[in-house]
Amino acid sequence: xxxxLKIWRQKNASDKGKMVDYKVTDISPDMSFLEMxxxxxxxxxxxxxxxxxxxxxxxxxxxxxxxxxxxxxAHGPDRGVTTCxxxxxxxxxxxxITIEPFRATAFPVVKDLVVDRGAFDRIQHAGGFISVNTxxxxxxxxxxxxxxxxADDAFSAATCIxxxxxxxxxxxxxxxxxxxxxxxxxxxxxxxxxxxxxRVLNMVKQMDEEGFGNCTNTGACEVECPKGxxxxxxxxxxxxxxxxxxxx
Amino acid sequence: xxxxxxxxxxxxxxxxxxxxNHIDLxxxxxxxxxxxxxxxxGLAGGSAAATLAELGYNVKAFCFQDSPRRAHSIAAQGGINxxxxxxxxxxxTYRLFYDTVKGGDYRSREANVYRLAEVSANIIDQCVAQGxxxxxxYGGLLDNRSFGGVLVSRTFYAAGQTGxxxxxxxxxxxxxxxxxxxxxxxxxxxxxxxVKVDGKARGIITRNLITGEIERHSAHxxxxxxxxxxxxxxxxxxxMGSNVTAAWKAHKRGAYFANPCYTQIHPTCIPxxxxxxxxxxxxxxxxxxxxxxxxxxxxxxxxxxxxxxxxPRELAEEDRDYYLERRYPAFGNLVPRDVASRAAxxxxxxxxxxxxxxxxxxxxxxxxxxRYGKETAHVKGLDENDAVLVKKLGQxxxxxxxxxxxxxxxKIVDQDPYNTPMMIYPAVHYTMGGVWVDYNLMTTVPGLxxxxxxxxxxxxxxxxxxxxxxxxxxxxxxxxxxxxxDYLSNDIRTGAISTDTKEFEAAEKEVREKLEFFVxxxxxxxxxxxxxxxxxxxxxxxxMSRNVKGLTEAIAEIKALRDxxxxxxxxxxxxxxxxxxxAKAGRVADFLELGELFAxxxxxxxxxxxxxxxxxxVELDGEQKGEALRNDKDFAYVSAWEYKGxxxxxxxxxxxxxxxxxxxxxxxxx
Ligand SMILES: Cc1cc2nc3c(=O)[nH]c(=O)nc-3n(C[C@H](O)[C@H](O)[C@H](O)COP(=O)(O)OP(=O)(O)OC[C@H]3O[C@@H](n4cnc5c(N)ncnc54)[C@H](O)[C@@H]3O)c2cc1C
Ligand code: SF4
Ligand code: FES
Numbered sequence: 001x002x003x004x005l006k007i008w009r010q011k012n013a014s015d016k017g018k019m020v021d022y023k024v025t026d027i028s029p030d031m032s033f034l035e036m037x038x039x040x041x042x043x044x045x046x047x048x049x050x051x052x053x054x055x056x057x058x059x060x061x062x063x064x065x066x067x068x069x070x071x072x073x074a075h076g077p078d079r080g081v082t083t084c085x086x087x088x089x090x091x092x093x094x095x096x097i098t099i100e101p102f103r104a105t106a107f108p109v110v111k112d113l114v115v116d117r118g119a120f121d122r123i124q125h126a127g128g129f130i131s132v133n134t135x136x137x138x139x140x141x142x143x144x145x146x147x148x149x150x151a152d153d154a155f156s157a158a159t160c161i162x163x164x165x166x167x168x169x170x171x172x173x174x175x176x177x178x179x180x181x182x183x184x185x186x187x188x189x190x191x192x193x194x195x196x197x198x199r200v201l202n203m204v205k206q207m208d209e210e211g212f213g214n215c216t217n218t219g220a221c222e223v224e225c226p227k228g229x230x231x232x233x234x235x236x237x238x239x240x241x242x243x244x245x246x247x248x
Numbered sequence: 249x250x251x252x253x254x255x256x257x258x259x260x261x262x263x264x265x266x267x268x269n270h271i272d273l274x275x276x277x278x279x280x281x282x283x284x285x286x287x288x289x290g291l292a293g294g295s296a297a298a299t300l301a302e303l304g305y306n307v308k309a310f311c312f313q314d315s316p317r318r319a320h321s322i323a324a325q326g327g328i329n330x331x332x333x334x335x336x337x338x339x340x341t342y343r344l345f346y347d348t349v350k351g352g353d354y355r356s357r358e359a360n361v362y363r364l365a366e367v368s369a370n371i372i373d374q375c376v377a378q379g380x381x382x383x384x385x386y387g388g389l390l391d392n393r394s395f396g397g398v399l400v401s402r403t404f405y406a407a408g409q410t411g412x413x414x415x416x417x418x419x420x421x422x423x424x425x426x427x428x429x430x431x432x433x434x435x436x437x438x439x440x441x442x443v444k445v446d447g448k449a450r451g452i453i454t455r456n457l458i459t460g461e462i463e464r465h466s467a468h469x470x471x472x473x474x475x476x477x478x479x480x481x482x483x484x485x486x487x488m489g490s491n492v493t494a495a496w497k498a499h500k501r502g503a504y505f506a507n508p509c510y511t512q513i514h515p516t517c518i519p520x521x522x523x524x525x526x527x528x529x530x531x532x533x534x535x536x537x538x539x540x541x542x543x544x545x546x547x548x549x550x551x552x553x554x555x556x557x558x559x560p561r562e563l564a565e566e567d568r569d570y571y572l573e574r575r576y577p578a579f580g581n582l583v584p585r586d587v588a589s590r591a592a593x594x595x596x597x598x599x600x601x602x603x604x605x606x607x608x609x610x611x612x613x614x615x616x617x618x619r620y621g622k623e624t625a626h627v628k629g630l631d632e633n634d635a636v637l638v639k640k641l642g643q644x645x646x647x648x649x650x651x652x653x654x655x656x657x658x659k660i661v662d663q664d665p666y667n668t669p670m671m672i673y674p675a676v677h678y679t680m681g682g683v684w685v686d687y688n689l690m691t692t693v694p695g696l697x698x699x700x701x702x703x704x705x706x707x708x709x710x711x712x713x714x715x716x717x718x719x720x721x722x723x724x725x726x727x728x729x730x731x732x733x734d735y736l737s738n739d740i741r742t743g744a745i746s747t748d749t750k751e752f753e754a755a756e757k758e759v760r761e762k763l764e765f766f767v768x769x770x771x772x773x774x775x776x777x778x779x780x781x782x783x784x785x786x787x788x789x790x791x792m793s794r795n796v797k798g799l800t801e802a803i804a805e806i807k808a809l810r811d812x813x814x815x816x817x818x819x820x821x822x823x824x825x826x827x828x829x830x831a832k833a834g835r836v837a838d839f840l841e842l843g844e845l846f847a848x849x850x851x852x853x854x855x856x857x858x859x860x861x862x863x864x865x866v867e868l869d870g871e872q873k874g875e876a877l878r879n880d881k882d883f884a885y886v887s888a889w890e891y892k893g894x895x896x897x898x899x900x901x902x903x904x905x906x907x908x909x910x911x912x913x914x915x916x917x918x
Contacts, residue, residue, distance in 0.1 A: 011825070012825065012826070028522060028524060030521045030522060030524075030662075031522075031524050032526075032660075034526070035524050035525070035526050038524070038526055038776075039524065042774055042776065044820075045774045045818065045820055045829070046774070048820065049820070050820050050821050051820065051828070051829060053826055053828055055314065056488060057313060057318055057320070057487040057488055057489050058318075058320070058322065058323045058487045058488075059487070059488055059526060059527045059529075060323055060527075060529050060530075060656065061656065061659075062322055062323050062409065062412055063313070063318040063319075063320075063322050063323065063487065064317070064318060064322075065313060065314065065318050078659075080655070081659055085656070085659050085660070087659065087660070087662070089662060110458055110826055111458075111825070111826040114826065116314070117314060117315070118314065118315070118435065120315070121315050121316075121317075121423075121433075121435075124419070124420070124423045125423045125426045125427040126427065127427075128420055128423055129378070129379075129420035129421060129423050129424040129427075130377070130378055130379045130420065131424060132374075132377045132378055133302060134295065134298050134299040134302055134374060134378075134421050134725050135299075135302075136367070136370035136371070136373065136374050136725060136726050138373045138374055138376075138377035139373065139377070140373055141332075141372045141373045141375075141376035141377075141382075141390055142334060142389050142390055144376055144377075145384075145387070145388030145389055146381075146384055146388050147384075147388055148384045148385065148386050148388065151381055151382070151383070151384040151388075152384075154379075154381040155381040155383075155406055155407065155413070158381050158406075158412075158413060158416060159409060159412070161412075162315065162317055162318075185379065185381065186379055189379050189381065191376070191377060191378070191379045192379050
């Protein structure tokens with residue numbers, strides 16, 4: 001395949017940035033989207049130009065490092081996949097593809113397509129944990145039985161990879177799906193109950209401080225989420241938050 | 249320097265307890281005055297950082313990703329072992345110890361493995377307390393599955409994403425400490441050197457990957473949890489950033505590098521499809537619990553399948569060669585990874601590979617779908633003879649167990665594995681070699697520790713499934729926090745370590761010069777160009793099976809490639825910015841040195857063991873004819889290499905391995 005790429009280039013956080021056009025040829029449909037960018041970068045390096053910076057690591061859809069806003073969609077046109085698992089067979093010969101960073105006030109651009117998602121970490125520092133010592137002197141694991149359905153739901157919430165697609169695809173740049181997933185995981189497990197009140201209050205407070213917008217129930221986040229994290233988690237978080245606020 | 253493993257005296261089952269009872273402790277008030285650097289925030293580094301901070305030390309943690317949550321550990325799929333014997337199928341600390349030593353082909357250190365088995369049960373308790381959502385049975389208790397190479401069900405899992413959940417557990421423990429200010433986290437920082445003061449590790453030099461700033465960081469001890477070096481092969485199942493730099497820099501500063509040639513080749517990966525490929529994707533070996541592995545018996549069927557005139561599904565049962573079940577009736581499809589990998593290569597080398605490159609075998613779920621379908625129909629009182637219904641029910645069971653893996657396969661290969669067998673082939677996966685450490689997990693540099701995949705101690709020549717996660721967490725949560733305390737108890741009066749010393753200055757200067765070289769060298773080839781070339785040499789000559797000729801050639805070729813690299817490498821941009829090519833250049837430079845030592849180590853080891861198969865060392869007759877032949881008389885040792893400049897000058901030290909509690913036997917999975 002031969003493709004035209006329109007890519008956001010921005011030297012650093014303070015640079016203004018602009019779209020630049022590139023051509024790539026001989027792209028195989030079996031390549032992943034990132035491998036296609038590798039081809040472009042190899043070409044740029046050979047022409048003494050600077051390669052396009054983009055984030056990635058595992059390239060198997062699990063680390064949450066890759067991002068990219070492709071043709072107006074976070075992680076591109078395929079459903080249920082991250083950009084590294086998006087394959088070129090989703091595109092046609094001659095296509096023009098627009099590639100931009102995940103844009104949100106809380107995710108400043110680092111360079112080109114790389115953004116800083118540190119805000120997610122800071123929300124986690126505020127309460128995304130269960131306060132238990134790591135000494136190993138805990139009770140036997142089977143002494144905390146967990147209903148299979150709850151365990152499965154907690155697991156589903158916990159599969160969030162922290163990629164930020166939910167934020168990028170939300171017109172308000174809300175982080176509710178991400179935070180909802182984390183709050184839900186612990187809310188569903190007996191181990192997490194004791195600190196539930198503080199956890200949800202602290203995490204929501206931090207989320208607001210980081211400059212994420214509000215949720216207006218558009219549901220774009222759920223559609224674009226590569227891990228199928230459901231809106232139910234937002235509802236659960238809202239319930240947790242409400243009851244915590246009443247208590248607090 | 250002679251190698252002292254510092255293994256405590258006494259019966260194996262008491263060693264660790266006795267040890268803990270006799271080490272020196274640091275008073276809690278003094279811990280506040282002690283700094284520890286932890287490089288790496290995967291399962292090993294993350295759990296260590298959290299625990300050390302909780303104990304009261306000041307921890308500075310580093311990783312090159314933008315968040316600790318993205319460390320390579322996140323990708324682990326299948327599960328984590330622990331001798332809990334919840335299933336009542338005869339598991340015990342001893343049996344886990346035995347399986348691990350045997351699985352490692354008797355090339356690991358007995359005392360370390362025993363300790364690992366001993367603390368394994370605690371890991372599960374710990375993780376559950378942290379809220380790790382392991383798979384549960386309907387009664388609310390934890391579920392288990394079995395993995396290759398063992399006969400009990402001791403593997404705990406969270407669907408096919410166990411590593412993710414365990415890492416998020418360690419990450420949350422870190423977050424708690426970061427929130428409390430006990431861990432200072434340095435994301436997007438790459439460690440580029442270890443700094444020694446008076447012979448002890450006292451700090452590191454890092455590069456801020458966003459600004460390019462070179463920084464000095466000091467501490468009373470340095471812990472490396474920097475993962476494995478499988479990417480020396482360019483293509484591997486490792487994350488793209490996984491590298492050897494930290495371990496290699498430690499090696500250059502005096503840490504011996506042990507068993508560099510011990511690599512695990514994992515049997516169930518998605519085959520290579522073309523030259524554009526950047527990495528290989530693992531399909532968890534838990535799939536081997538239900539999938540049967542085969543190739544056609546007859547060449548004409550191979551041809552027909554390749555040309556598309558015959559669908560694999562249509563090939564009659566009697567025309568299929570279920571070669572693992574045929575060769576290893578006791579373990580069948582569940583033989584250890586090295587055995588399964590070699591058997592696949594053997595069939596493909598003989599021409600029976602089923603994809604266009606001839607490097608793939610089938611992993612088939614049809615009989616499992618049938619079996620589960622019938623069972624479910626039976627349980628639900630439905631018609632067991634309704635083929636369509638049975639298939640549907642069976643597929644649902646398989647979906648519940650492996651849904652995300654099947655989805656991943658389908659996205660990559662564009663084929664539906666529910667209806668046509670998966671194609672798989674072995675790929676480089678895990679490195680059992682690494683920095684040499686003693687029982688305390690300390691390297692040959694005082695104050696420099698190494699944990700998780702980056703060290704060498706627990707897995708021998710081969711690693712059984714679900715044992716790396718176990719080791720990472722055992723080291724980080726339960727072993728290092730004790731052993732490092734013993735060392736640090738001598739440092740309570742040392743006070744803060746200054747970074748304004750000649751040692752820091754010299755190390756920083758060296759780092760800077762290397763970086764400057766890269767961005768000013770006017771070369772003609774990209775970093776990847778060299779990395780791919782190195783990978784090809786490694787895979788073809790230092791890969792799944794090796795011989796003297798190939799290894800000798802590889803050593804010369806890598807040396808020549810390294811020379812070319814230093815002349816012709818081209819790195820765009822500058823040092824003072826986010827520059828991924830520059831970061832890669834440093835990593836590949838280190839791979840080019842490690843690769844040669846790797847081949848040299850493989851050449852030295854004139855035996856087949858574990859993942860390491862020497863063509864000149866095979867059983868010539870008897871029941872084991874054609875299988876790998878180990879040589880305990882001459883090679884029951886750890887090869888620990890001392891840095892002396894060029895890899896060719898590295899000096900070999902041997903740690904003789906003693907097996908007092910397990911009798912050395914040829915492995916048999918027949
Ligand atoms: C696809 C896949 C599936 C697997 N499945 C299983 C399984 O089911 N069961 C099992 O037991 N094992 C499994 N493994 C193996 C297991 O995941 C790894 O061995 C283990 O997670 C390694 O953990 P670690 O903490 O030692 O290192 P890693 O998780 O690799 O972490 C390394 C850390 O070091 C940091 N780092 C490295 N170099 C530097 C540097 N120079 N400067 C700063 N930071 C640095 C990185 O940022 C990272 O934080 C699997 C591996 C893969 C690839
Ligand atoms: S909720 Fe979904 S889209 Fe948002 S960070 Fe998690 S995985 Fe990504
Ligand atoms: S690179 Fe890890 S999810 Fe895409």
